[in-house]
Amino acid sequence: MEAIVQYLLTGLSAGSVYGLIALGFYVMWSAAKAVNFTYGDVFMLGGVGTVVLMELGLPLPVAAATAIAGAAVVGAIVERVFVRPFNREANSIGWMLTTIAVGIMIESSTTATYGPLGRPLPTPLVEHPIRIGGSGIYPQELLLPVAAIAATFALEFFYKRTVLGRAMRAVSFNRVAAGLVGIDADRITLLAFAIAGGLGAFAGFLVAPVVQASASMGVIVGLKGFMVAIIAGIANARGVVIVGILYGVAEKLIEGFLSTAARDAIGFTLMILLLLLFPQGLFGRAEVRKV
Amino acid sequence: MRGRAGLVLLLLLAAALAVFPWVGDVIGERFPTSYELRLVMRAMILAIVAIGLNILVGYAGLVSLGQAALYGLGAHVAALLALRAGFPFMAALAFSVLIPAAVGAMLAFPTVRVRGVYLAVITIAFGLVFVNILREWVGFTGGASGLVGIPRPTILGERLGATRALNFNYYYLILLFLLAAVGVQAALVRSRYGRAMRAAAQSENAARALGINVVAIRTLAFSISAGFAGLGGALFTNLALFVNYETFTFTTSIELLLMVILGGSGTLAGPVVGTAVLFSATQFLQGLGQWQTFGYGVLLALVLFVLPRGIVGSLQRLMHRSVAAETSRETGHWPNWVEGLGPVTARHDDAGQSTLLARDVTLRFGGLTAVNAVNMDVRAGTVHALIGPNGAGKSSMLNVVSGFYRATSGEVSVFGENVGGLPPYVLARRGIARTFQNTELFGQMTVLENVLVGQHPHFRATFAETVLRLPRFRREERAALAEARRLLDFVGLSGFAGEEARNLPFGHQRRLEIARALALRPKLLLLDEPAAGLTHGEIEDLVALIRGLADRGMTVVLVEHHVDMIMAVSDRVTVLDYGEVIADGPPSAIQSNPKVIEAYFGNAKLPGVAVPA
Amino acid sequence: MSEAILSLSGVRVAYGRIEAVRGVDLTVGRGAFVGVIGSNGAGKTSLMRAISGVLRPAGGTISFDGADVTGQKSHQMVARGLAMVPEGRMVFADQSVRDNLVLGAYSRIGKDDAGIAADIDKVLGLFPRLSERIDQLAGTLSGGEQQMLAIARGLVSRPKLLVIDELSLGLAPKILDLLFPVLTALNKEGLSILLVEQMASYALAVTERTYVMENGRVILDGPSAQVAADPRVLDAYLGRRGAA
């Protein structure tokens, strides 16, 4: 019983990270029908950036804000330089490879300068865990689900209530029509990638205190976040976050009751099966094949 | 034509590789050492894998980000069979081709439903699962420490190795396999299989309408590429005599993909050139010390920016440009009833009977009803027009008949059999050919190839016969080529045979699509607005063509806007409006039917409007 | 400045090496109501896409409101006062009717909300059906209502020229009888309109001047009454042989 509580707690926090990343993928996808495939490295910039800036003497909040802003800029650059020119033709291989290239550059240059080892990001919220019976969780980790849910609602508000948000929805619904009402679709897309960049970095910053900030912290999480987004159907904010959290919990239950070693094998097999059952993703709607 | 640029490079490379081990004797020094030799052998092995991937990505248009797993599967099958079951080299090799091929076929299954990034994700996941199993199934795969002490390969007791003592026999074995791989790729691409793969990639609908079982052809592409990957894996195992999961990770998959793209995906020489260049480049990159990975990323980006088509691809483009410049293009007149069109028109249904019979056919998409209780009776050897304003449901009806849509209710029978729910490719093989409202050509294939695709179902040569280019295959290919040229003469496009279809002017595209449909030797020909965008003259000729076909016994169903063209050509007319039949009868009767005129011109009851009639 | 709101000279549109529009000259005077008719595939829509900046013309020049706007992007054209009602309407199905209308005035949002509100009321006056459905999702509207919304959305941007592509596409005649008077009225108020229409009779009925396109070229143009009388129209339009 206790064990299950623990799995739910840690699953919740791990899953929220997947959820946040999937959310970023969703934002990029809905605007461009393309994504930064190595988004995990932008996520990493959030954690590493904050640590570096703090070592340079900046206070935590400032450091974090700067790192997140920086990541947003990186996101925008990636869109303008590496995605847009390759998003013309139908097959996605172009932007997939270019963004993979960017990812390699970001990660390797970080390793070369920041070093291969992880560094701690000390916050008061990881000093003492909250104990619930025989299980426990760090306050910092509880921030993650809170952040994920907050981000979801913030995003939904943005999409529904704000002009830019509605413009973004217009662009994702039909670029041409958006242009015809005076929306600069390219600008909006750029913005979407910037937002996603900030979001990812934010997640990286939040999780760094728990798992240490290292150049490679984003690789696996990023890939899983992307898969989660696809499984969810990249159709709406809630969907991707929910699936993200569920996948996190599922992983913990697999570790708990099946196997820790084969966690990914089982998890990914699950994903493949889900995709076969729901080709458009769990929350995606199937479009009629036009002849 | 295509591939020549690559061919030159390829021969150069082959020659260089053949003499490479002996360079030392030429320049009188200790070169290559086993170090350089092994690098070259590893490059050749990767090239074999890349060739397989090229068939998948470049020709079948399916992106796999998990190819390294199939490569690794082959490697481990070879290692395990040699280590645990004491299989001889060749036997183990065979299995390490077959087993991955089988797994590849399974991997193809998702393509029935998912495409693009979704497929990419599945392949990624597959790769990760594979690596995870390798690492954790310690008892079987040796876990992270992998498999060591793999016995040295031998053929008939002859030791294989890359040493001077053994005349570098393993080196040459790998080279042999590489050349074989290149050969198979070429044979495949220049056959109906390769054409079908490219067709399915460029226009799935058109492919299905031409009798190609898209799922089967994709499965084939997947298992072939997996087979190549497996072969590469086995060769790697017997070279390194040590395997563990680290050689087959996601990164390797990316690297393989890059090799294909860099060389030029969808070109024959691309993968080999790409591998050679990238592999040597990475050797240089190590000079960057701790920045080598960064350099790799930069290189990858540069390639995609500078050579989006890859080295060979870009070269070919240049050459093609220069060639295209000088060739003259005579547009012949059409229809041109050349000799030997017999087989094309011969397969008709016995006159008089109902070739196509539709009973209360209804088609709904969610809320709206596209086709509502439509009845049609198309007699053999007649031209039956289906007309009506935009959105009247004509095309929907056509899609039901050709199997693209499944009627919500009602019954369709063709050639006297109920065909409700049969897939398009089956119907095509039974003799239903169609064109599309907005022409669906295979844009990146030549005009001639487009027509050849139409003959896909006529081939009898087996896959083996095709790859080995045995007599039967060559005979059939020759015949197909001849007929294709005849059909191009027929529509007056012979002058454009070598041109890429997407570069044809609009009218010519329509002609080509008709020629392609005829290549199927149909009994029933469905034309969806064939006159749209044609000039007067062209429409005249089109009328003549349709009439001619009908007179030779072919049944034609014609969806059109151009009322009077219909009057000119059709024996019977069915008029649809809002998915319902509002008139049905001989053209003369239709022409004067007020409901039809209104449906067409609207009845503008606005001041000062004269409705033309 | 010229009295023409829009004038094209030698405009060509190409997809790859295929030319859909092959050198079209066309002029829309200020306050004029001009029609373009022709069989489908004649290049009408491609031409409209070039005019509204959705496509970059392969050649020729487009000048709008006295300025050379060749190659401008669609959002820039909207800012200059050209509103296009695209073929197939392209309303934002996942947003409410009101949001669609507000987006129509995108460039003014936040700067002139009062003005926008006024404009919306005005267009709702033109299409009462819309005000009944104001909070519905646009996707739930009927084809006719969607067409109304598309036009209304265009009007909210306070255009100098309204371009309508295939007004009648898939619409029942009675709906058209509803829509056309509105256009005539708008034109009377001084709005320049360029109407692309397959249903020749309507276009010819409501417009002052009509261009007839075939195969990417203008084969005939003039006062609509004359054009309507010209036998070549039906030929071109119906693909009938030129009666000589």
Next chain:
Amino acid sequence: MATDRFSGSGRRLLLGLVSAAAIGTAALPAAAQRAQPCIGASWELTGPLAHTGMTIRIAVETALDEINAAGGVLGQPLRLIAYDDVGEPARAVDNARRIGERDNCIVMMGGFRTPNAIALRDPLAEMELPWMGVISAGTGVIEHPNNANKWMFRVSMKDRWVAPFLVEAAKARSRSGKIALVFEGTAWGQGAVPDVERAMAAANTPLAGKETFNIADQDMSAQMIRLRDAGVDTIIFYGVDREATNMLRSMDRLGYKPTIISAWGIGVQFARTAGPLAEGVLVAGTYTWMGDLPPRAAGVLQRIQAKFPQIASAADIPLPSGTANAYDATYIIAEAIKLAGRFDRDAFRQALFRVNYEGIVANYAPAFEPRQERHDAILPASYKLFAFHNGAMLPVEQTPFRQAAR
């Protein structure tokens, strides 16, 4: 140094490929019996394990400076040619072939990862190139199937010997006698399992638990819950800093505080990442540069710091034992060459059995013996236990964790 050689050979490769008529630079005699006065090395210089390469390099270069300053070997300076293998076995094999065939060095030094060393077995034997490991502790590196090892030597720990050492320490500290093994899913971690199991059997206490984890795993609640519920109070750990930190966090969440006795994957960085949680974690090893050093070691540390600015203090040497081993190994190599009297690989190999040398880790007398089990220079007697205390990794004697009961 590595740079120019790499591009140099890369060019040759291309020339050879394209023209098959390369104009050779730096040619070598067809049959090179005499080897070059160089130590070739394949280390992790880049990528996630870059710190391990650095750990070794600083020691070898410092030692070589000392040796060459003292006149080198056989009157020639001893060079170091270090290549990067990014921790990939395939690259390690490539590098070995360069070192053995192109550079024709007299000996090769190995890096951090066991799989790389395992992958080298056959190539080294084939080239008859002596190999000197300084970290990779896998038993299989030295003890090949059917005593085939002729060319691979090691100045480092051996898992088969480490295991009993850890088990002994664990038994001494476990109250419940319930001891568990937690290992990473790598060649090293998985390879240690049989060794530990054997050692436990020998100490006739069955393992109370056996858990594994993947590299970069961020949470080990599942494993820790199982161990806690099994009543385990002492854990033998095979893993590195990052995962160790994550494991401690998982324990902290559960409020589970067993004694942790780790193989030497954990380095000084651990004190930083784990913070207060590191307190009391025990690590086996051969050396630490923290705490009170004997004068000679202190001098070495000074010279290292002088030569490598990035090493500000002992806390910047990620794997102290590796650095110490590498320092001794370099001297043993030099001594062996001197004894061999000529730059010949086989003579060098024979000489290794005659080297007697007083190092900073141990007194090697002799360094090696012909039976492959003794191709390991450091004997269990020289294994030490260190403990993390106040953010430093100190000899356990200098900490409160000297004996059981924490």
